[in-house]
Amino acid sequence: MRFLDLTTSALKETGPSYEPKPDLDIPERLLSQLWQRRAAKQASFRSPDGLQVRVLYSGRPGHTAGPDLRDALLEVEGVGLVQGDVEIHVRQRDWKSHGHGDDPRYNGVVLHAALDVQSSSTQLQSGQNAPVISLAALMGDDESEGDGRIQGGSLWEILSAQSYSRPSSAAEMGDLLDRAGDQRFIGKSRGFQTFLAEQDPDQTLYEGLMEGLGYRQNQHAFLLLAQRAGYAVLRRAAARLPVWEQASAIEAWLVDLSGLRPEGGSGDSQSAGTGFGTAMEPQVWHCFRVRPANHPLRRIFGAAGLVSRFLEPGLVEGCVMPQSLASPPCSPPL
Structure with missing residues (x-):
């Protein structure tokens, strides 16, 4: 599964680690940028209790209220691959002072990273725990960073950092974007291959489709719903x-579990029997200034239609079969 409860029981009791006290006079924004640039280059991080965490993908920046990084991919000792959100702080105690412990939007956090660390785990609003690692390893000099300043660059500066040469003509620009797009597609494919090794193909495709339905602001919420x-x-x-x-x-089951059913509405998720998780908190969803066609409920309806359309062959087989062979659900008998 992509979202795991990393409880303190997963932490190895190998004794505390002793590191020099880091300089805490650093903006949190800069820490987040250092994480994005350097975290995946580190061999691994360790929690105070010795749990080893390796960063495979540092995550994408969260541009709305919620965790700093979304959809990071980690390899956690004793657990395996974990995908979820990462929260960055200068001090671990900032989690509490910022009110994250009472905010359900942070229930997707699978790793809490800080410079000043007091304990091995941080408790989420859901009651689950996320491991805590120190960011001190990111504070060393890195020659690849030039003068050490972390600044937002242009598209070509970003591509240059990925070993692409700056184009000198429109033709070269088109070729560069094609190659960069191919590499991004290959990277996404590798991510799916990783999950296919750990779970059912239908569930993997289902999660990918649900995540896509969420666009940027509700991707994580749709991924949680898929689980x-x-x-x-x-x-x-x-x-x-x-x-x-x-x-x-x-459709009714998905709406009930999303927590978005309008007041006065009724559902029958209980009639489905056991197997479903608990309903989500409505606050997890981003609905402010969302176009009606992009509202999560509209997209949940679409997801229900897609799932029901391919129940018989299965989602993977159904999505690759010729359209002429695919048929919508039957109508009730007259």
Whole structure:
């Protein structure tokens, strides 16, 4: 699974680590930029109790209220691959002073990173725990950083940092963007291959589609929904119903579990039996100034239609079959 509860029981009791006290006179924004540039280059990080964490992908910046980095990919000792959010602080105690411990938007945090660390884990609003690592290793000199200043660069500066030469003509520009796009696609494919090694192909595709439906602001929320209402669970529950009732039932289950059902509405998620997770907090979703067509509920309806359309062959097989062979759910008998 992509989202895991990294409880303190996963932390190895190898004794505390002793590191020089870091200079805490540094802006949090700069720490976040250092994380994005250097975290994946580190061999590994360790929590105060010795838990080893390796960063495979540092995550994408969170531009709205919520964690600093989204969808980071980590390899956690004793747990395996974990994907989720990362929160960056100068001091670990800033988590509490900033109110994150009472905010459900931070329940997707799988790693808390800080310069000044007091303990091995941080408790989320959900009651789960995320391991804590020290960022002191990122504070050393890095010759590749030039004069050490971290600044936002142009597109070509960003591509240059990835070993692409600056184009000198429109033709070279087009070729560079094509190659960079191909590399991004390959990188995404490798991520899917990693998850395919750990979970069912239908669930992997289902999570990818749900994440895409969330666009930028609700990607994590849709990913959580895909885990609360797993594809196999939806499929088993729907199989107990007449074909013409499956689409509406799947829609009702997803809406109930999202926590977005309008007041006064009714659902029947309990009738699906066991297997579903608990309903999400409505605050997890970003609905402010969202176009009606992009509202999470509209996209949940679309997800339900897609899932119900390919229940019989399975999501992977159904999505690759010729369109002429795919058919929508049956209508009820007259």
